[in-house]
Amino acid sequence: MLFTEDFLHYVWKFRLFDKTNLKTVEGETIEIYSAGMQNTDAGPDFHNARIKIGDTMWAGNVEVHVPSSDWYKHNHTNDGSYNNVILHVVYRDDEPVILPNGRRLPTLELQNRISPDLYNRFHSLVYSNQTFIPCEASIGTVDEFTMRSWFTRILIERLEKRSTAVITALNLNRGDWEETFYQFLAANFGFKTNALPFELLAKSLPQNVLAKHKNNPMQIEALLFGQAGFLEGELTDEYPLTLQKEYNFLRKKYNLNPVENHLWKFLRMRPQNFPTIRLAQFAALVVKSNHLFSKILDIKDVKALRELFIDIPVNPYWEDHYRFDAPSKPMAKNIGQSSVDVLLLNTLVLFLFSYGKHLQLQYYIDRSLKLLENLPKEENNIIADFNVVGVKIKTAFESQALLELRNNYCNFKKCLQCSIGNKILAHSKSMY
Template identity: 70%
Template sequence: MLFTEDFLHYVWKFRLFDRNALQTEDGEEIEIFSTGTHNTDSGPDFHNARLRIGDTVWAGNVEVHLSASDWQKHGHTTDNAYDNTILHVVYRNDLPLVLANGRKVPTLQLQDRVPVELYARYHQMVFGNQAVIPCEASIGGIDGLIMHNWLTRVLVERLEKKSTAVLAALALNRGDWEEVFYQFLAANFGFKTNALPFELLAKSLPQIILAKNKNNPMQIEALIFGQAGFLEGELKDEYPQKLKTEYNYLRKKYNLTPIENHLWKFMRLRPQNFPTVRLAQFAALIVQSNHLFSKILEIKNIEALRDLFTDIKTNSYWDDHYRFDVSSKPSAKNLGAKSIDIILINTLVLFLFSYGKHNQQEYYISRALKLLENLPAEKNNITDDFINLGVKIDNAFESQALLELKNNYCNYKKCLQCGVGNRILKLA
């Protein structure tokens, strides 16, 4: 079986080895007070460990290798960051460790101290031929409290990573939360298929320009469709012709350049999700909503938040059109409940969390998490897989966390860094 250094880190961190009569390779007795803090960045593997070696209590770093000779192979010999190493933990001791200053570092060999059955369980989970996730045979039996606690941590990791993009955009926009929210909201109106052109559209059309034309819905629609590149060619219907006339005037007034129209995708989309329909909905939202982000900070009721997107009314032209100059059967073009929930999850929750993090206000972070708890779970291939494995998914809090778990832990088989994987290894 393949033995890995990550597994040895795991064994040391949780002391999952035979600790009876521990000694260094030179015969000095070892007592472990603390294995230290696991370091996943550059430098020694564990910081601030506390050990008694012989008659001396040491505090410092612990380095872990499969073979003692890996110290030289990994270039630690000339790296001063490793000078404070108080113990070298290895699976095989094939070379005594002496630092450049002549100090001999005590070595603990674990080759005969790691339980064979523990490694067998790890090997099966990480290197087995599972179809969905490494722990698919066991995850359904994990205690609910343990699962919830781990999913909470994973969800916060997900939101923290996503918030870095928000805070970077905030810096570029000189701290203007409304402008950044407008840009991210636009991208999410495009959902996955048309997120990029929607984002480029918003960045090409600052909110301040829309605000100057707020009282004229036709001009708002003209700016949106014009900047999206849909008013460049010959148009037959009266409505798009009027939009084009308005846009040509506004384009010169504000020195605007539209994005490339070929970026928009229609293929394999239901007509209700055509980018032209989404743009009409986005324009209607701009017309009907002032200072949208400020409202979201104030509104606590989930239904009131939904109403911000439920009540938008597109121009009557879209009642019987999905594209310019192509008539269709009459149908409502309002956002569906599922689409609204996706926007709440991907935009509102993210911005409440980011705002709270940026301003060090736990209240908004808690509101973001509470909002996810009150939104229905997403349904997709990943959540379906977890349900089939016996994992209960009650809300968007859990579905979002499971997406993060699958994409950033399970897919990379980071079972030793996963709370669920750790529990399964210990219980098996």
């Protein structure tokens, strides 16, 4: 059998072993009142266990190893954090552990106490040759309550990890939420392909500069297209020439340095997603909405949030252009609802959560989760594959949780740390 410490952690945590007539390897009786809380950081594997050994009730830590000799291999003898270990739980006792005071560490051997059925289920789950996720043959049978509870937990994990970038940027911006939101919103207007140049653009052109020209759309457009590097060189049409003239003046006034134009990507993109069109849409949003983050904090309704982005009129020039000086077939260039929903998901949800977390305001955390519940699921290959194995979802709340599940649990075969994996193994628990 290929035992791992993770498996033994799981067995000990849920007491999935034969508990009849428990004794240490030296023959002292064992009664387990609490297995302890699993520790995922450095130090003993379980904290604050309560175990009666012989006639003595002990409170302390439990260390788990496959062979007992791993105690020495891992150099626990010289680590003071292991001085409070009260029980050594091992699969095989191959060497006694002697503590610095000369006493033998009480040891529980599980070699003949673990059900082969439980191990076989574990091995089949974690080491199967599945093409998508380890439990793809079973996940569709897991009950809705387990799935929902686990989705909520790992979704919070996902948002907490992503919020660290927000708080880092907030500190760099000296606590200015509006400026930080503006920078992240700009990056998300790039929709992955052009996220980096959009982010660099926003950082090179502070929001307070744009605010000084909020009543002049042409100057807003000149600043954005100019800082993006699209107003360099020879231009022909009246509109870009006007922008170029405005930008040359404003560039000197504010001592601006544009982003390198080669960073923008057009190749293999639909024309509606060209960075020039996204810049035109972003300029229209800046003109329409001042102090956008403050508005978002006040608006609760998803429909009202969408209206902040939908039907924003871009400059008429872009109705029949995708690039400067290159006429095209007339087509509306407003932001579509699917693009708006991506912006709500990647920017608004994240900032509501980060704001609530940073200021310890549960109201905004709850609002971020509620917003996810009211946004449609994402459409991508991972979500499609989950659908194939029986996980049917409708909302972004669920799709975001599935992305976290696949990327940070399934890909690393962390089935024993996953409530879904535990549920699939659950009916083996009744054996003991």
